[in-house]
Amino acid sequence: xDLNGGNHPVSDSLRVENLCHxxxxxxxSVDVLKGVSLEARSSEITSIAGPSxxxxxxLLYLMGLLDRPCSGKIFxxxxxxxxxxxxxxxxxxxxxxxxxxxxxxxxxxLTALENVRLPLLKSGTDRSTxxxxxxxLLNDLGLKNKSHRPAYKLSGGEQQRVAxxxxxxxxxxxxxxxxxxxxxDSKNSDGVFELLLQMAQSLNLxxxxxxxxxxxxxxxxxxxxxxxxxxxx
Amino acid sequence: xxxxxxAWRFIIARKRPMLLSLSGIVFGVAFFVLTQAQTSxxxxxxxxxxxxxxxxxxxxxxxxxxxxxxxxxxQDGKVEFLFHSREDSLYREGVDQPALIYEALxxxxxxxxxxxxxxxxxxxxxxxxxxxxxxxxIRWVDHAQASDLISQIIDGSIDEFAADxxxxxxxxxxxxxxxxxxxxxxxxxxxxGNLHLxxxxxxxxxxxxxxxxxxxxxxxxxxxxxxxxSGGSVFQVALKNPNRAPAIAQQLQNVLNHRAVSWxxxxxxxxxxxxxxxxxSGITVSCILLLSGLGIFNVFxxxxxxxxxDIAILRSIGFSPQDVxxxxxxxxxxxxxxxxxxxxxxxxxxxxxxxxxPLRIRGIFSTDNFVVNWDLDHxxxxxxxxxxxxxxxxxxxxxxxxxxxPAKIIxxxx
Numbered sequence: 001x002d003l004n005g006g007n008h009p010v011s012d013s014l015r016v017e018n019l020c021h022x023x024x025x026x027x028x029s030v031d032v033l034k035g036v037s038l039e040a041r042s043s044e045i046t047s048i049a050g051p052s053x054x055x056x057x058x059l060l061y062l063m064g065l066l067d068r069p070c071s072g073k074i075f076x077x078x079x080x081x082x083x084x085x086x087x088x089x090x091x092x093x094x095x096x097x098x099x100x101x102x103x104x105x106x107x108x109x110l111t112a113l114e115n116v117r118l119p120l121l122k123s124g125t126d127r128s129t130x131x132x133x134x135x136x137l138l139n140d141l142g143l144k145n146k147s148h149r150p151a152y153k154l155s156g157g158e159q160q161r162v163a164x165x166x167x168x169x170x171x172x173x174x175x176x177x178x179x180x181x182x183x184x185d186s187k188n189s190d191g192v193f194e195l196l197l198q199m200a201q202s203l204n205l206x207x208x209x210x211x212x213x214x215x216x217x218x219x220x221x222x223x224x225x226x227x228x229x230x231x232x233x
Numbered sequence: 234x235x236x237x238x239x240a241w242r243f244i245i246a247r248k249r250p251m252l253l254s255l256s257g258i259v260f261g262v263a264f265f266v267l268t269q270a271q272t273s274x275x276x277x278x279x280x281x282x283x284x285x286x287x288x289x290x291x292x293x294x295x296x297x298x299x300x301x302x303x304x305x306x307x308q309d310g311k312v313e314f315l316f317h318s319r320e321d322s323l324y325r326e327g328v329d330q331p332a333l334i335y336e337a338l339x340x341x342x343x344x345x346x347x348x349x350x351x352x353x354x355x356x357x358x359x360x361x362x363x364x365x366x367x368x369x370x371i372r373w374v375d376h377a378q379a380s381d382l383i384s385q386i387i388d389g390s391i392d393e394f395a396a397d398x399x400x401x402x403x404x405x406x407x408x409x410x411x412x413x414x415x416x417x418x419x420x421x422x423x424x425x426g427n428l429h430l431x432x433x434x435x436x437x438x439x440x441x442x443x444x445x446x447x448x449x450x451x452x453x454x455x456x457x458x459x460x461x462x463s464g465g466s467v468f469q470v471a472l473k474n475p476n477r478a479p480a481i482a483q484q485l486q487n488v489l490n491h492r493a494v495s496w497x498x499x500x501x502x503x504x505x506x507x508x509x510x511x512x513x514s515g516i517t518v519s520c521i522l523l524l525s526g527l528g529i530f531n532v533f534x535x536x537x538x539x540x541x542x543d544i545a546i547l548r549s550i551g552f553s554p555q556d557v558x559x560x561x562x563x564x565x566x567x568x569x570x571x572x573x574x575x576x577x578x579x580x581x582x583x584x585x586x587x588x589x590x591p592l593r594i595r596g597i598f599s600t601d602n603f604v605v606n607w608d609l610d611h612x613x614x615x616x617x618x619x620x621x622x623x624x625x626x627x628x629x630x631x632x633x634x635x636x637x638x639p640a641k642i643i644x645x646x647x
Contacts, residue, residue, distance in 0.1 A: 057644060066549060067640035087553065094551020101643060105546045107239075109246040119550040121235050166550065178643075 012042035012077060014063055014174045014206050019072030021058055032058045034229040035072070040206040040222070042173070045197055047209045047220035055229040056210045057178050063208060064097050064176045065089045076174065094123050098167030102179035105163065106151035112138060112162045113147040119169045130169075137165040141195065157188035164195060168203070175199065175207045181216060193219065236556055239547075240563030243540070250532045251568065257525020258572025258619050259579060264521055265615040266580025268514035271587065274606035276507035280475075283500055285381030286438040288348070288469035289478040292338075292485060292493045295329050327352075327465035328491055334468060337489065343481055346378030346471040351452060353459040355423035357403075359411045366407060367446045368421075370455020370466075379471040382436065382449070389415035389434030398451050400433035406445030408435045421448075425460040441595055519618050526622030529568065533561060533630035537637075544634055545642035558635035565627025572623075573616045580612070 021033040032055040040046035040063075048056045061067045063074060065081060074082040076096065084092065093099075106115045113134050120130035138147045141161040146154060154162060160180060167175055177196065181189035193216050200207040211217050225232045244251050328334050331349050338347040351370035356363050373395055377383050383391050387405060393415070394400045401421070403413060413419055413432050421428040430450070437444055456462055470485075472478055478495035486493040497504060537544075544557050590603040 058640075061640040061643070064549070066643070067638075090548075090551055090553045093549060099549045101546075105542060105643075107543050107546065109242045118235075118547075122551045122556075170551075 012173050012204065012206060013039050013075070014208065015039040015075040015078075016059070016063060017073045017075070019059065019062060019074070020070045021055070021062060021067070022070055032229050033062070033069070033072075036226070036229070036231055038224055038231060040174070040208045042204045042206045043201050044221035045200050045207040045209055045219075046222040046224070047211060047217040048224045048226060049211055049214065049217040050226035050232075052212075054226040056226050059226070060176050060178050060208060060210050064099055064174075065092055066099075094119055095170055096173050098170070098172040098175045100160070100163050100167050100175065100177040100180045102182040106154075106159055106166075108150070108152040111148050111150055112143060112154060112158075112165075115151055115162055116147075116165045116169050119166060123170055134165070134169060137168055138162070141165050157185075157191065160188070160192055161195070164192070164199075168199060171203065173204075173206060175205045177207065177209045179211055180209070181211065181213060189213065189216065236559040237563045239560050240567060243536070243560070244564050244567055247532075247536070250535075254525065254529045254532050255568055255572050255575075257528050258522070258568060258623065259576040261518065261522035261525050262573050262576025262612075262615040262619055263579035263583060265515065265518040265618065266577060266611050267583045267587065268518050269511065269611040269614070270580070270584040270605040270607065271603065272507065272511040272514050273608060273611070274588075274604040276504070276511065277606045278600065278604040279503060279507065280496075280500075282439050284471070284475055284496060285385070286440060286443060287496070287499070288346075288379050289472040289475045289496050290468075290470040290482045290485065290493055291499065292328060292334065292468040292470065292489065292491050294327060294492050295490065327467055329464055331464060331466045331468075334489060334491065338468065338470060338485075341485075343473055343477065344470055345473050346375065346380075348372065348376040348379035348469045349452070349466050350376070350469055351455045351459060351461060351466045353423075353455065353461075355421050355458070357407065357411060357448070358420040358422050359413065359417075360420075362411050363422075364407055364411055365446075366404075366448050368448055368450055368455055368459070370450050370452045370459070372452050373449075376449075376469070379469045385436040385438050386434045387437045389432070391434065393433035394449070394451075397431055397433060398454055399428070399430050400451070401430040402434045402436055402449035403432055404444040404447045405435055405437040406441060407448065408432070410445070421458065423458075425458060428454065428458050439595065439600070515614075522615075522618050522622050525572075525619075526626040528626075529565065529623055530626035530629065533565070533627050534633075536564075537561065537630045537634045540634070541637055541642050544637045545639035548637070548639035549643070554635035557637070558631045561631035561634050562627055565623050565631070569619060569623040573619055576615065576619075577612050580615070 015038070017037045019033050019036045020031070022029050022031045024030075036055070036059055038046070038048075048059065050056050058067070062069050065074075065084070069082055072082070073080055076092070081092065107118075110118070113131065116134035116137055117130040120133060121127065125133070135147055138144060141164060143158060143161055143165070146158060151159060151162065164180070175196070180196070181192050196207050196209065199205055209216070209220060217223055335347060335349055338344055348371060353368045353370075355366055355368050357366050373382075373391060377391065386402070389402075394402055401419065408414070411419070415432050415434060417432045419430050419432060421430055436449075450458070472481060475496065479497055482493040482495040482498070485491075547557060548554075584605050584607070587603050588605040591601065592603045594600045
């Protein structure tokens, strides 16, 4: 599998077509996505907004290959990826996709630096290169002096920035952010959004941002609103 | 290595439960080593004693085939048994042609020593006390090679015995009972008459049955006393590798047509007792390891539940299910390695301390201290049992961890 272009036209977009997904809850099948199509382009922030339970997080996890859709297609770099085997999906998550979650999800036993370098070490980067790159990312995100601090000793905003640094460690093409500001105050929320915007433009990232925050969603380059498993606009 | 590093970080972040799990393995391994060292220590000591006293193989009477002595006959539907008389069969007590057997055995590559022995009974009389004894007539040079007789002499010496054809070596309990010392004179009654013997040495095998009944005489003196001037002897054989005694005994029996009994067959009752003790203590102590395995299972099962969110994160950044599983298996491996290492050290130290505990035993062997056996196999066996339980205890949670669906966990966390 080649998500970096190969013989395909290079578009670095993340596209879904007619994506459907359902969960079985207490023996009843619940349709969460009912044929969603959208495209996230490089150097842009694409926001997906909507009420709780409308399926926006589910859509994000499907786009990030954390789950498999019931039907529909997912394209990365115009390569169809929804049916990839587990090994290729795992590799794609490591090399091409970065995730940022609402609760930052750092591994609390590790320091900020160790959290950031995890994806690099997993992809086979040697330790000194991984450290150098991770420290560079932490510096860029204003955490220069906190790289050796245990994750649990960082503030909420700092932890979210470490999570963003980790998501960028392997220079992914796609950054998928699920309510990244949901747990932050307005000042920190603005800071994180600015950071994502800056990263998208400087690193040619396709950023997909799932958020409740109408204000932030409105600032995205492309904006989708979901309701009941469907894209409304 | 990344999975190992994460495993280590997860372990040191949970010191208390991990130390509890570790202590289970440590004590399990240490107790296993200790109990095996004790039980097999006494067993090995017993084996050394009986090998040093009675040899690895005893070749005695000419082999008698029992086939044909009892016959089943059907007559008109009735079954009858006929017992044939042995009156016509030729029976010779002991080895028929000792010189030939000796020559045949001497050059056998696996045999370390061969001693011809003439056996009989008599009564030792000091004038004031009498004691029935079992006579062993030996050629001391041969017998020294087929037994530990020289090292078993606790008073007097083999040289004194060698220098006097009328010398006698007494078992320690006989000398105590008859109040005889080296240099004393004693009368041997029975057989063809009386013999006046001089006590040249006192030996102690540790086997009380031997020490209170056995005396050694020179072969010629014994034959003369017992009136058996040729044949009728038995052979005691020492082997380079006593563990091969059953196979060699069988081989000798087939070739020589004389009854050959290995020490394993001869001492089967005691060996079975030791084996039962060893297995019993092994099973008992394995239960400690089983319990520690259950403890580890609990700790890891809880750990997997606690770490489901981290597992989901690891999966989202490119860790495969196998990587996740490896992180937990490495944790088990770290605990196992540390537990086996520390447990072995404790076991080793404990075995040493036990070996210096004073304990006087006279009966089936003689010792003044607790007997232990230093055997690497005990440590390997303890490690294997610990490996089995710990593997099982970590494999199930590790497998569960590898099956964590990242999307589901993240969704449920939000």
